[in-house]
Amino acid sequence: MSAVIEEHHHDGHHHGPDKGIMRWVFTTNHKDIGTLYLWFSFLMFLTGGVLALGIRTELFQPGLQIIQPEIFNQLTTMHGLIMVFGAVMPAFVGLANWLIPMMIGAPDMALPRMNNYSFWILPFAFGMLLSTFFMEGGAPNYGWTFYAPLSTDYAPPSVTFFIFAVHMMGISSIMGSINVVVTILNMRAPGMTLMKMPLFVWTWFITAYLLIAVMPVLAGVVTMMLMDIHFGTAFFNAGGGGDPVLFQHVFWFFGHPEVYIMILPAFGVVSAIIPTFARKRLFGYDSMVYATASIAFLSFIVWAHHMFTVGIPLAGELYFMYATMLIAVPTGVKVFNWVATMWQGAMTFETPMLFAIAFVILFTIGGLSGLMLAIVPADFQYHDTYFVVAHFHYVLVPGSVFSIMAAVYYWIPKWTGNMYDETLGKTHFWLSFIGVNVTFFPQHFIGLAGMPRRIPDYALQFADWNMVSSCGAFLFGFSQLLFLFIVIKCIRGGKKATDQVWEGAHGLEWTIPSPAPYHTFTTPPTSMKEAHG
Amino acid sequence: MNRVMQMWQAGLSLLLCSNVALADWSALNMRQGVTEISQRVYDLHMLIFYICCAIGVLVFGVMIISMLMHRKSLGVTPATFHEDTRVEVAWTVIPIIILLVMAVPATSTLRDMYESSDSDLDIEVRGYQWKWQYTYLNEDPAEEIQFMSALKTPRNEIQNLEAKGEHYLLDVDNPLVIPINKRVRFLVTSQDTIHSFWVPDFAVKRDAIPGFIHESWAVVEEPGVYRGQCAELCGKDHGFMPIVVHAVEQADYDLWIAEKQAEAKEVFNTVGKTWSKDELMVKGEEVYLQHCAACHQPNGQGIPPAFPSLVGQGIAVGPMSGHIDILLNGQAGTAMQAFGQQLNPAEIAAVITYERNAWGNDMNDMVQPKEINTMMASE
Numbered sequence: 011m012s013a014v015i016e017e018h019h020h021d022g023h024h025h026g027p028d029k030g031i032m033r034w035v036f037t038t039n040h041k042d043i044g045t046l047y048l049w050f051s052f053l054m055f056l057t058g059g060v061l062a063l064g065i066r067t068e069l070f071q072p073g074l075q076i077i078q079p080e081i082f083n084q085l086t087t088m089h090g091l092i093m094v095f096g097a098v099m100p101a102f103v104g105l106a107n108w109l110i111p112m113m114i115g116a117p118d119m120a121l122p123r124m125n126n127y128s129f130w131i132l133p134f135a136f137g138m139l140l141s142t143f144f145m146e147g148g149a150p151n152y153g154w155t156f157y158a159p160l161s162t163d164y165a166p167p168s169v170t171f172f173i174f175a176v177h178m179m180g181i182s183s184i185m186g187s188i189n190v191v192v193t194i195l196n197m198r199a200p201g202m203t204l205m206k207m208p209l210f211v212w213t214w215f216i217t218a219y220l221l222i223a224v225m226p227v228l229a230g231v232v233t234m235m236l237m238d239i240h241f242g243t244a245f246f247n248a249g250g251g252g253d254p255v256l257f258q259h260v261f262w263f264f265g266h267p268e269v270y271i272m273i274l275p276a277f278g279v280v281s282a283i284i285p286t287f288a289r290k291r292l293f294g295y296d297s298m299v300y301a302t303a304s305i306a307f308l309s310f311i312v313w314a315h316h317m318f319t320v321g322i323p324l325a326g327e328l329y330f331m332y333a334t335m336l337i338a339v340p341t342g343v344k345v346f347n348w349v350a351t352m353w354q355g356a357m358t359f360e361t362p363m364l365f366a367i368a369f370v371i372l373f374t375i376g377g378l379s380g381l382m383l384a385i386v387p388a389d390f391q392y393h394d395t396y397f398v399v400a401h402f403h404y405v406l407v408p409g410s411v412f413s414i415m416a417a418v419y420y421w422i423p424k425w426t427g428n429m430y431d432e433t434l435g436k437t438h439f440w441l442s443f444i445g446v447n448v449t450f451f452p453q454h455f456i457g458l459a460g461m462p463r464r465i466p467d468y469a470l471q472f473a474d475w476n477m478v479s480s481c482g483a484f485l486f487g488f489s490q491l492l493f494l495f496i497v498i499k500c501i502r503g504g505k506k507a508t509d510q511v512w513e514g515a516h517g518l519e520w521t522i523p524s525p526a527p528y529h530t531f532t533t534p535p536t537s538m539k540e541a542h543g
Numbered sequence: 544m545n546r547v548m549q550m551w552q553a554g555l556s557l558l559l560c561s562n563v564a565l566a567d568w569s570a571l572n573m574r575q576g577v578t579e580i581s582q583r584v585y586d587l588h589m590l591i592f593y594i595c596c597a598i599g600v601l602v603f604g605v606m607i608i609s610m611l612m613h614r615k616s617l618g619v620t621p622a623t624f625h626e627d628t629r630v631e632v633a634w635t636v637i638p639i640i641i642l643l644v645m646a647v648p649a650t651s652t653l654r655d656m657y658e659s660s661d662s663d664l665d666i667e668v669r670g671y672q673w674k675w676q677y678t679y680l681n682e683d684p685a686e687e688i689q690f691m692s693a694l695k696t697p698r699n700e701i702q703n704l705e706a707k708g709e710h711y712l713l714d715v716d717n718p719l720v721i722p723i724n725k726r727v728r729f730l731v732t733s734q735d736t737i738h739s740f741w742v743p744d745f746a747v748k749r750d751a752i753p754g755f756i757h758e759s760w761a762v763v764e765e766p767g768v769y770r771g772q773c774a775e776l777c778g779k780d781h782g783f784m785p786i787v788v789h790a791v792e793q794a795d796y797d798l799w800i801a802e803k804q805a806e807a808k809e810v811f812n813t814v815g816k817t818w819s820k821d822e823l824m825v826k827g828e829e830v831y832l833q834h835c836a837a838c839h840q841p842n843g844q845g846i847p848p849a850f851p852s853l854v855g856q857g858i859a860v861g862p863m864s865g866h867i868d869i870l871l872n873g874q875a876g877t878a879m880q881a882f883g884q885q886l887n888p889a890e891i892a893a894v895i896t897y898e899r900n901a902w903g904n905d906m907n908d909m910v911q912p913k914e915i916n917t918m919m920a921s922e
Contacts, residue, residue: 080846163736349605374599
């Protein structure tokens with residue numbers, strides 16, 4: 011390990027970035043690649059957001075107004091796929107690229123060329139996925155969970171392109187994850203022991219293992235679909251000796267860990283931000299690490315809680331219910347730790363802290379509704395209704411997405427050397443906070459009252475709250491343009507950031523200049539005192 | 544005096560308002576339903592809900608107190624503690640105990656839902672894109688009652704051309720009829736994609752999976768009309784395949800059964816007679832709008848390529864035998880279903896005749912129910 015780190019460049023000549031577009035095409039620099047990932051994910055976030063606004067426009071009133079059912083199904087499907095695989099996951103990979111080397115005192119990611127490749131696959135994967143909108147028969151219309159046989163025997167011809175796009179995203183994720191694991195295991199500065207790593211590094215380390223374990227499963231399930239569609243197999247067709255429910259088992263064996271892939275790095279971000287603005291060390295660092303590992307382990311053995319209504323035998327239902335309920339314990343530990351970190355601190359409420367606190371509160375609401383969904387008899391009533399939609403949007407939007415925004419506000423002074431506009435940042439927070447709750451809180455009600463998900467039109471008793479929800483969606487959606495403005499404004503100028511940036515911040519990334527030079531830690535740092543709060 | 548009156552009125556209207564609000568509130572919660580199981584599910588839901596609320600109030604309460612008291616602007620010095628084994632053990636163990644409290648009633652309710660003793664009535668529920676087929680199983684197949692149940696809401700209401708009715712999207716042509724206080728078993732399966740049979744008032748939700756049969760049951764205690772919807776994405780008209788169940792007294796149920804059986808006999812007779820082309824066209828249009836228009840559209844133009852046009856091309860202007868074959872047996876690998884299992888010979892003959900002679904398809908031929916019947920029998 012140390013051999014790698016101690017190999018200095020003695021020519022005294024440090025390369026800056028190349029000029030022009032080729033800088034971005036050929037870059038192997040972790041900061042450039044992180045930037046590419048973040049901008050790509052923001053573009054996808056806006057694309058997926060436009061689709062979501064299409065959905066909410068149609069659902070503004072009962073009756074079919076502007077979007078016909080066959081298009082509506084394409085919108086819900088593509089919204090889910092783009093947000094999960096195009097917005098949330100690449101954003102976290104972007105943060106990992108920017109931050110992990112700076113946090114562990116490494117000069118770059120361990121495998122820089124692979125890093126370049128794993129990013130540049132993505133625009134092609136999503137270009138292909140989005141091009142299906144213009145194909146005969148339209149885009150994927152079988153839901154982001156693409157249950158067979160709707161996604162095989164009954165799918166539009168574009169399904170083959172969808173399968174290929176999923177394969178490309180999978181390759182990108184697996185390569186990105188291998189890079190994270192290799193970097194963390196081999197590139198830590200001397201003295202940076204595993205239990206001194208910042209929690210963001212820890213959560214990403216565990217996330218990377220989850221990705222390496224489950225992305226091949228996703229690749230497997232889409233390959234089985236491909237075989238069923240084009241090569242006459244019958245994995246998911248009872249008529250040929252297969253089973254449609256097999257699809258769901260394989261999909262959710264990927265899909266449940268995937269849920270944690272999208273939230274564990276968020277835990278890491280929040281665990282960095284709350285101690286900084288509470289000016290107090292993170293409470294229970296060790297238990298945070300163990301809780302993260304426990305959640306990751308449990309995520310592999312609870313998959314069938316997405317399938318309580320498919321007719322699993324009683325013993326199976328009971329097992330998956332108990333295992334799922336158990337996840338509440340380590341998740342609870344995390345929430346309690348964050349609250350205990352805030353307790354008796356000396357808090358200030360800059361934009362990153364606002365997003366982080368909103369994360370804790372709203373993610374907990376999503377966690378509690380998740381606990382309700384674990385209770386099988388009640389789940390028979392909740393399953394596939396808007397209650398589920400409300401639940402997973404609470405953990406994904408004010409969960410994952412808020413944590414990504416918190417991260418951007420928190421680290422952007424380090425990235426650009428400029429402070430963002432605090433007033434605008436707070437405005438963005440409050441608009442997003444109100445928008446998210448107005449959109450998704452009423453969906454709990456309409457779900458309990460019986461509105462199924464994925465329907466373009468609904469019975470009259472659901473009308474009022476759907477209208478409220480749509481208004482909230484527009485507020486939330488358009489507030490993100492303000493976010494774009496704030497980020498661009500910050501890149502172009504603003505109050506100069508100090509190296510320390512935040513009074514209470516700890517960690518190696520705050521020991522280097524702002525903006526972070528193109529190459530950092532070409533010689534490893536010596537003091538690990540600053541490793542984590 | 545006037546003032547008192549005003550206050551009285553204001554108070555009264557406030558009371559009325561809060562009543563209205565309360566009434567609305569119950570419409571925003573899970574339905575208590577009309578079976579013992581659905582009531583227990585509701586109670587379980589409320590128990591977990593209150594526990595979650597209590598946890599929420601506690602956690603958020605501490606956070607809010609902290610946010611108010613522990614601010615830098617108040618000049619506080621941050622504490623330095625960062626671990627405490629006793630506290631950490633407590634907030635691991637207490638949640639486990641709370642989970643046990645939830646698990647006990649959940650387990651007992653679930654066991655009772657899975658209890659599979661003999662039923663009084665078995666109904667096969669078969670999902671189709673996008674309607675339901677109900678078969679009242681009987682030891683004597685000749686006595687079996689079978690019918691399709693599809694959305695009755697007029698297209699004009701969906702397209703906002705007419706005011707929406709009270710049961711907008713939740714009304715069907717042929718509701719499922721069951722007797723009260725009898726144990727009714729639903730054997731749920733599907734003909735094409737996965738659907739889900741959901742009646743909230745019975746707390747019954749069971750996925751309809753092609754090639755497999757799963758069961759669920761209900762003992763309905765109150766007569767009434769109970770409405771549900773398909774709860775698994777099943778394609779274009781997933782939002783338009785409601786379920787309506789009429790739960791009636793045993794005597795009414797017997798009457799309904801007799802009526803249905805008489806109807807079946809009548810269908811049998813109509814198949815035997817020779818129909819005029821006009822009769823077939825009238826019947827055909829009715830069948831077409833009910834069963835075909837969702838995909839092929841009322842004007843026959845379809846939504847290519849998934850749902851091909853029937854106007855001036857394809858089966859409707861091809862040879863009669865091909866047209867009949869596709870109608871009876873469907874087209875593998877497409878959404879075109881085998882209508883031989885859904886429609887009676889008269890309906891099939893009528894819709895074929897209609898498709899060949901409507902929208903300018905001037906084939907000028909027709910097929911008799913008798914001929915279809917012979918073909919179906921020989922298959």
